[in-house]
Amino acid sequence: MVAFTKGHGTGNDFVIIADPDGEIELSAEQVAALCDRHFGIGADGVLRVVRSAALPEGAAALAEEPAAEWFMDYRNADGSIAEMCGNGVRVFVHYLVRAGLATIEPGTTLPIGTRAGVRDVTSSANGYQVDLGRWRLSGDDPLAKARGLEVARPGLGIDVGNPHVVVALASEEELAGLELEYIPELDPTPAGGANVEFVVPGEPLVRDGIGHVTMRVFERGVGETLSCGTGVAATALAVRHWAGAAAPDNWRVDVPGGTLGVRMFPAEDGEHVALSGPAQLVYSGTVDLI
Numbered sequence: 001m002v003a004f005t006k007g008h009g010t011g012n013d014f015v016i017i018a019d020p021d022g023e024i025e026l027s028a029e030q031v032a033a034l035c036d037r038h039f040g041i042g043a044d045g046v047l048r049v050v051r052s053a054a055l056p057e058g059a060a061a062l063a064e065e066p067a068a069e070w071f072m073d074y075r076n077a078d079g080s081i082a083e084m085c086g087n088g089v090r091v092f093v094h095y096l097v098r099a100g101l102a103t104i105e106p107g108t109t110l111p112i113g114t115r116a117g118v119r120d121v122t123s124s125a126n127g128y129q130v131d132l133g134r135w136r137l138s139g140d141d142p143l144a145k146a147r148g149l150e151v152a153r154p155g156l157g158i159d160v161g162n163p164h165v166v167v168a169l170a171s172e173e174e175l176a177g178l179e180l181e182y183i184p185e186l187d188p189t190p191a192g193g194a195n196v197e198f199v200v201p202g203e204p205l206v207r208d209g210i211g212h213v214t215m216r217v218f219e220r221g222v223g224e225t226l227s228c229g230t231g232v233a234a235t236a237l238a239v240r241h242w243a244g245a246a247a248p249d250n251w252r253v254d255v256p257g258g259t260l261g262v263r264m265f266p267a268e269d270g271e272h273v274a275l276s277g278p279a280q281l282v283y284s285g286t287v288d289l290i
């Protein structure tokens with residue numbers, strides 16, 4: 001039996017397993033069993049909470065300034081490993097704070113180790129803000145086909161530590177008509193796959209200097225989720241890219257599970273993108289690992 005806590009960020013839900021000394025080896029099958037919504041707890045992913053010192057890949061997280069004492073071992077619902085989870089890192093930090101394992105005061109930063117590198121988290125008015133780091137156009141711009149979409153649409157590849165393909169749709173009706181119980185088809189398929197976001201620009205796109213979009217997402221290794229933090233950031237970046245230089249650096253993104261904030265800002269190593277939003281813990285329990 002292992003102790004777990006269930007948490008979510010705008011409906012993107014996770015099984016949190018505290019393993020500070022890195023004693024629990026989670027297999028892909030065990031993760032898939034935990035995430036199964038009928039035979040397990042049910043979640044979009046697993047967050048294993050482990051001290052960086054207890055992990056081989058955690059060494060890099062300790063080498064940075066400031067060192068990241070904690071490492072987020074994120075897994076997708078199918079058991080696959082992904083580099084980064086934007087909603088997940090907010091839930092991860094919220095768990096650390098509520099469990100008394102870390103503190104985060106207004107104006108202070110808590111560095112968290114991830115497979116995409118150390119990510120800085122701060123408290124914010126709507127919960128937490130995570131600096132997802134430097135973003136880039138991935139160059140993987142496939143054609144996207146989806147059930148319920150009349151014609152294939154061009155996608156824009158965006159990397160925010162993990163891979164995304166963002167597809168612009170013409171209307172909320174088109175967005176609602178997508179049958180995302182079926183995996184979208186990307187042609188060509190990026191090596192390693194990608195999370196696929198479908199977006200409708202707000203009418204108007206910019207209100208009071210803030211960009212507004214609505215989106216849905218099919219997550220790599222999961223399926224359609226109510227929210228995907230890195231996907232929300234990638235979507236705002238893609239829409240701003242399409243809108244051109246006059247587009248704002250602050251965005252509000254509506255997802256089925258709620259609303260998240262995105263902000264682009266200059267940093268020493270290039271432009272960064274930050275994601276802000278809520279994090280909730282729902283319940284705790286114990287579970288038999290298969």
Ligand SMILES: N[C@H](CCC[C@H](N)C(=O)O)C(=O)O
Pocket residue numbers: 012076081082083084085086087088162163195219220221222227228229230231
């Ligand atoms: N839900 C996560 C994204 C997980 C990405 C994962 N599905 C992948 O394979 O990259 C988020 O909030 O950013």
